[in-house]
Amino acid sequence: MSKVLVFGHKNPDNDAIMSAVVLSQLLSVAMPQNEYVPCRLGGLPGESAALLAKYGIAEPELIESIPLLDEKQKVILTDHNELSQTIDGIENAQIVGIVDHHRIADAQTAQPIYFINLPWGSSCCIIARLFEVLGVEMSDTQAALLLAAMMTDTVMLKSPTTTDVDREIAAKLGAKIGVDPVAYGAEVFKSRGADGFTPEQMVNRDIKRFEMGGQAVYIGQYETVNKEPVLEQSKEILEAMEAYRTEKGGDSLVLLITDIIEEGSQVFIVGDPTIPEKGLGIKACEDGVWMPGVLSRKKQVAAPLIAAAE
Numbered sequence: 001m002s003k004v005l006v007f008g009h010k011n012p013d014n015d016a017i018m019s020a021v022v023l024s025q026l027l028s029v030a031m032p033q034n035e036y037v038p039c040r041l042g043g044l045p046g047e048s049a050a051l052l053a054k055y056g057i058a059e060p061e062l063i064e065s066i067p068l069l070d071e072k073q074k075v076i077l078t079d080h081n082e083l084s085q086t087i088d089g090i091e092n093a094q095i096v097g098i099v100d101h102h103r104i105a106d107a108q109t110a111q112p113i114y115f116i117n118l119p120w121g122s123s124c125c126i127i128a129r130l131f132e133v134l135g136v137e138m139s140d141t142q143a144a145l146l147l148a149a150m151m152t153d154t155v156m157l158k159s160p161t162t163t164d165v166d167r168e169i170a171a172k173l174g175a176k177i178g179v180d181p182v183a184y185g186a187e188v189f190k191s192r193g194a195d196g197f198t199p200e201q202m203v204n205r206d207i208k209r210f211e212m213g214g215q216a217v218y219i220g221q222y223e224t225v226n227k228e229p230v231l232e233q234s235k236e237i238l239e240a241m242e243a244y245r246t247e248k249g250g251d252s253l254v255l256l257i258t259d260i261i262e263e264g265s266q267v268f269i270v271g272d273p274t275i276p277e278k279g280l281g282i283k284a285c286e287d288g289v290w291m292p293g294v295l296s297r298k299k300q301v302a303a304p305l306i307a308a309a310e
């Protein structure tokens, strides 16, 4: 029996956490020849901590790097596949599986692996479907955890990343546990304890590094139910962005302050603005630029930036 570490991306969001937790549980039943250990590469988001506590589930183990061992550590990546978003020392690991809903980037393997990537709204939606594929009965707790991550990742099914499959599976899971998916999602967002965050935390808590056009571009997203008090700190936010960019050696950093009620994002840019300005069709401004309807980092920010960098 080998031990397989299962983890989502750095700066984990709720989808990264819940996909690791529930996929580990699913595989323990469906493929019991291995032991699956859910892990995380960073701090627990508030809503994830609240959900795990509510259902009495242990927090995934915090891991920082994979050491070089005689036998390579087996790992499964969830909610990411880009090397710049995964654990340090990934070259010392054997990737045996990937379950993701992002662009395919640069992961390479020596052997064929389980590689499941679908353009759906969340990794947890794919995992919900995997229960059916693998013929495993889903518990109510698993349904609640998956639905919670489906709702945060699709901003309560409002993000343009949302597909008919997401709506269908959300309705099914909601019916199973007796909740309206969107109302349930709103509760999950509230449990995040949103607005006590410092500008540093707004920048750090959900940020991803992308390599594009020979540059390292960081794209962060901070979701709130009320952007006004957040934007009063725009000067401090810009300072925190610049500090982060300098520390990490990024060429530019884009931060979205996403208001999930008003359904749009205030967009801030520091560093070399060339790729972000071209990709988004805006001019960097100290107060940020309001982009109505922009809710998805992946589809509405990362993808056009990558296209602009080519």
Ligand SMILES: [Mn+2]
Residues within 6 Å of the ligand: 015, 016, 079, 101, 121, 122, 123, 153
């Ligand atoms: Mn996700």
